[in-house]
Amino acid sequence: MKIAIAGASGRMGKTLIEAVIQHPDCSLAGAFDLPAATCLGRDAGDFMGAQTGILITDNIESALQGADVLIDFTRPEGTLKHLEICQRLGVKAVIGTTGFEPKQLEQLKSFAKHMAMVWSPNMAVGVNATFKLLEVAAKILNQGYDIEIIEAHHNKKVDAPSGTALRMGEVIAQSIGVDLKDVGVFAREGITGERQHGTIGFSTIRGGDIVGDHTVLFAGTGERIEITHKSASRMTYAQGSIRAASYLMQHPTGMFDMQDVLGLKKVVV
Structure with a gap:
């Protein structure tokens, strides 16, 4: 499973990169950040002493080329922009971004008509x-x-x-x-x-x-x-995100959450 990471220089972005590198069934397909990020041009694994061959870029489209899934824990405005490109390229998305306004949530949900995504306020x-x-x-x-x-x-x-x-x-x-x-x-x-x-x-x-x-x-x-x-660690969010990405491989379109991923909606209380 080829995964791209948004916000690659942030704390969550680095944790996601580490989780992807360490996962036996995943490979890092791309990593991107804002044009002002100081990490641009560096290997995405530099922070942990690893060489992935993937350079962090501010070119979102090039970072998403060849990816199966984007994992995004950035800001609402950025996430919506990233989803437009994902939809065009046929990339699925796992969204951990929070703070969406009602109108932004409607936009988010509209993408699910054309692509598959998991959106959850917490992936753990x-x-x-x-x-x-x-x-x-x-x-x-x-x-x-x-x-x-x-x-x-x-x-x-x-x-x-x-x-x-x-x-x-x-x-x-x-x-x-x-x-x-x-x-x-x-x-x-x-x-x-x-x-x-x-x-x-x-x-x-x-x-x-x-x-x-x-x-x-x-x-x-x-x-x-x-x-x-x-x-105690952001790694719990990262590991849940990878689990969500794997779930999406079975679905061409639709909006899902972690309750779907974990099968908890089937648990009757």
């Missing part, structure tokens, strides 16, 4: 197992419990709450039959009054080099249930 297998656990917990704890979602990430992350936290909120809301847009509380300041029953609160922490921590708190009278996932 453990996180997606956590989504399923939250679905079960929300159905059991749908009365008498206040729900809060707390997430923490590194100080370079530009969107908040994280895509994973929002997806956790959506899973819970769907499980109890409400719309997150109606019950989500994303900011509290000053005299807010008592907590409104049935809301789902979000708290965001940004600091240091935290890879990604998410906790969902179900707070009842006399007890608390906490479901937590902590990421």
